[in-house]
Amino acid sequence: xxxxxxxxxxxxxxxxxxxxxxxxxxxxxxxxxxxxxxxxxxxxxxxxxxxxxxxxxxxxxxxxxxxxxxxxxxxxxxxxxxxxxxxxxxxxxxxxxxxxxx
Numbered sequence: 698x699x700x701x702x703x704x705x706x707x708x709x710x711x712x713x714x715x716x717x718x719x720x721x722x723x724x725x726x727x728x729x730x731x732x733x734x735x736x737x738x739x740x741x742x743x744x745x746x747x748x749x750x751x752x753x754x755x756x757x758x759x760x761x762x763x764x765x766x767x768x769x770x771x772x773x774x775x776x777x778x779x780x781x782x783x784x785x786x787x788x789x790x791x792x793x794x795x796x797x798x799x
Contacts, residue, residue, distance in 0.1 A: 716795055724788040730780050733768045735760030739780035747774045 728739045737743055738761055747770050750756045757765050758773075 713795075717792070720788065720791060720795065724784050727784045727787075728780060729761065730776060732773055732776055733766055735764060735766035735768065736762060737773065737777065739777040739784070743777050744774060744781070747777070 725738075730737055730739065735758075746758060750758075750770055753770055755767055755769055757767050760766050
């Protein structure tokens with residue numbers, strides 16, 4: 698009887714870990730967006746890169762595919778922050794629901 702309980706607990710944890718990994722991959726993919734002829738992934742790394750440019754206006758940055766793209770830093774930052782917040786909020790809601798069902 699106890700071995701069945703251990704098996705069910707282990708199975709439940711495994712399934713939760715798999716679902717959590719799938720959720721992470723789903724929302725990481727949704728962070729990608731196109732702008733100014735380049736592909737960008739919203740998040741702290743992109744926002745930090747834009748911030749460290751220290752120059753408001755046009756700069757040249759490498760996109761996800763290491764292609765140099767001339768972008769307006771203000772617009773790219775706005776789009777990145779907007780995408781980041783939308784997807785993180787949706788991710789939190791889905792993660793919370795998944796955790797409740799566990």
